[in-house]
Amino acid sequence: MDPISNPYSPGAGTPPPYLAGRDELQDAFATMIARVGVGNPVQPLVLAGLRGVGKTVLLLRWREIALKSGWATAHVEARADADLRGQLGDAIVDLLRQVSRQYRNRERVERLQRVAVSFLRATGATISRGGLAFGVDPEPGVADSGSLETDLTELLVELGHAAKDEGSGAVVLIDELQDAGSDRLVGVVGACHRVNQERLPVLIVGAGLPTVGKVLSDAKSYAERLFDLRRVGPLDREAQNQAIAEPAQELGVRYEPGALEALEVLAGGYPFFIQTHAKFVWDVAVESPITDRDVAVAAPRAGDQLTRSFFSPRYDRATPAERRYMHAMASRGDDAAPTAEVASALRRRPSDVSVQRDGLLNKGLVYAPERGLVAFTVPHMAGFLRTLPTHEFG
Numbered sequence: 001m002d003p004i005s006n007p008y009s010p011g012a013g014t015p016p017p018y019l020a021g022r023d024e025l026q027d028a029f030a031t032m033i034a035r036v037g038v039g040n041p042v043q044p045l046v047l048a049g050l051r052g053v054g055k056t057v058l059l060l061r062w063r064e065i066a067l068k069s070g071w072a073t074a075h076v077e078a079r080a081d082a083d084l085r086g087q088l089g090d091a092i093v094d095l096l097r098q099v100s101r102q103y104r105n106r107e108r109v110e111r112l113q114r115v116a117v118s119f120l121r122a123t124g125a126t127i128s129r130g131g132l133a134f135g136v137d138p139e140p141g142v143a144d145s146g147s148l149e150t151d152l153t154e155l156l157v158e159l160g161h162a163a164k165d166e167g168s169g170a171v172v173l174i175d176e177l178q179d180a181g182s183d184r185l186v187g188v189v190g191a192c193h194r195v196n197q198e199r200l201p202v203l204i205v206g207a208g209l210p211t212v213g214k215v216l217s218d219a220k221s222y223a224e225r226l227f228d229l230r231r232v233g234p235l236d237r238e239a240q241n242q243a244i245a246e247p248a249q250e251l252g253v254r255y256e257p258g259a260l261e262a263l264e265v266l267a268g269g270y271p272f273f274i275q276t277h278a279k280f281v282w283d284v285a286v287e288s289p290i291t292d293r294d295v296a297v298a299a300p301r302a303g304d305q306l307t308r309s310f311f312s313p314r315y316d317r318a319t320p321a322e323r324r325y326m327h328a329m330a331s332r333g334d335d336a337a338p339t340a341e342v343a344s345a346l347r348r349r350p351s352d353v354s355v356q357r358d359g360l361l362n363k364g365l366v367y368a369p370e371r372g373l374v375a376f377t378v379p380h381m382a383g384f385l386r387t388l389p390t391h392e393f394g
Helices: 023-037 055-068 084-102 106-123 148-166 182-197 212-219 237-250 257-267 271-284 292-317 320-331 339-345 350-362 381-386
Strands: 045-048 072-077 170-175 202-208 228-231 373-376
Touching: 023 045, 023 055, 023 202, 023 228, 045 055, 045 212, 055 072, 055 170, 055 202, 072 084, 084 106, 084 148, 084 170, 084 182, 106 148, 148 170, 148 182, 148 202, 182 202, 182 212, 202 212, 237 257, 237 271, 257 271, 257 292, 271 292, 292 381, 320 339, 320 350, 320 373, 320 381, 339 350, 339 373
Parallel strands: 045 202, 045 228, 072 170, 170 202
Antiparallel strands: none
């Protein structure tokens, strides 16, 4: 097949050519902003899932839906080494630029700009995306206390009233929520609660690893009732087949059933793996229909790419001791492993290897689905580890 016309797009957060199996989550977001728009309370959506399941892609699709509905939007990727308040400041700049162009009530817009300047000056952070060029002075006594919860709440309430006057809304989408940390999410959760109580058309939604629900609950005990936490898992067989076959069909190419079955085994329903394997299958196939033989030829090439771009970079982040812990986990199988069994495989007591476990948790390489269990945040990581030389373990 012509590699130039290859329709598949593996990448971090890269939208696939056909977003299969996620209609319910798209519809849920559209319904949510429609309810907020008419003044009804909602539970803001938060996505939770492993890496490679398409959470970022869904956030970007939600952003498209909001924009088409006339809402102002901003996207934030939380980072453990960044100041969340400064990152939110960047997002507010984006929002205010959109609002300044769209809203007709200039007096309301100017007050909102002054409140935003107060918030941004109180951050003590550098606004990285082009600076703030509203040309107004701050609004004294509003959003300038230095408390993220107080200031963000006052800013979002002001934004909500302005949006309501315009018959519109605003949404901030925060990716990698777990990296923001519970201590820094206190203000976000509190502000989100207030605007929801006042039924204002402002939303904060987000996505994160499976631990994101606990991170939010640790920030505020009521967070589990405030947010609608949606688990995002692998696609079922029908959705995976659609994700592969539909883009090819648009180009006059079809897959034999055996090829789709072989890809199902290799990708396991995970969107990133689907796009990677399908890309290499397309490149090696000579003609339509694509066969299971084409899949077999492409599989080692796709596997090499996944090793270089997906598995190895994460493995390399771990210390030698943490790697041994990961290998011990992989020796227990593909599912979540009891921490006691992992320690036993290392011939140690659980307390002796808690530093390694905590290091992996902090790096986002593993998570604890339940007390006493540990699992990889990356699909198929255990299988990858078992392909490495045995001297890496022990």
